[in-house]
Amino acid sequence: MSEELTADVAGVAALGEPVRRELYCYVVAQGEPVSRESAAGGTGVAHHVAKFHLDKLVAAGLLEVEYRRPPGRGGPGAGRPSKLYRRAAREIAVSLPERRYDLAGRVMAEALTLVDRDGIPVGDALHAAARETGRRVGRDGPVDEAGGRDAVSGVLARHGYEPRTVDDQIVLTNCPFHRLAADYTGLVCSMNRDLVDGVIDAICPGALSARLDPGPDRCCVIVREP
Template identity: 50%
Template structure:
């Protein structure tokens, strides 16, 4: 659930949001999402005073960008032979699309925190202990086979890594707002996440350590002597 290629996801989300910059397409999107049920091409065209071909083109583009889902339903009220072909209809996509600059990963943090709270309630284990373990397990998964190099993986997940005096400093915190308000909890989670990444990659040349500094992630990857 966490291991989709972040760059591919971000690029797709940027493309989807850019598609809404076209005024007619945006009007169609707004119309569809306001309706209680799926909307057909003829209905959308009539509601907005568009040619059917124009409405169909833009609705399909919105579906291609995963902004709308396509469903097929018979609207004649009949079934079986003679009932006619199902109509192509559009409704709001179930996919969530978000773009943030700098890169943020609040959903990832939220899921880890929610998992920790639920497991703690079920087992009685301290929440912080569960959170650290869960974060490290996720980091290990992210650093598993096919994940690429350490530097590439850090870039994919928005850490903005750069080399500095033998260490790797992280110019961006993907959990920035949360870390500002709940520093100890979120930075501890982040530390164990990155320890897991190093372990998953089999990267023994660096160790993740807390090193808070203004304008940077709280974690720094320092060379192992």
């Protein structure tokens, strides 16, 4: 399970507690930052209970905090600013097995931008966009001193591919784009291969190669030496 998915699962799990979930829904529904007192009054819980659960929601990344004085109150003697809670900007999505349709959407949006801007064929644009996205994914990952195969596997694992080493190749046991690949197999599988090749380009160019090798219950791409 990738670190991002682990964090998302923890965030969703934080809403499993009924009082916490009610406080979260109250804060979100207000449309502006709210105080602990307002949240407590709006949900009918004690102030100390509201504080406990609101801070748990902050720790889970679901709410954010800001400090503000009431309008018209400032300068010496105005007291400390009020602690206000608002919905966090962070997006949370959980799917099991892990899916990354956001990544596919980004590739396709960049491809359409290339088509519109440069007038190149859609297939060429998708190839270029997927490859460049893969390079960014590879560059943005944590530095792995081992490099090579292990580093590529680590990056792919963080993006939902569930890589496993089988003999001399890396088999990707999960497809992050499963539903898209089922409906648009040729298009999405080629995009997927180019994306994985981009990851390889960023980490160990020339040492490994992504190839299409469809098999049951796994990604259509495998990684092996050229």
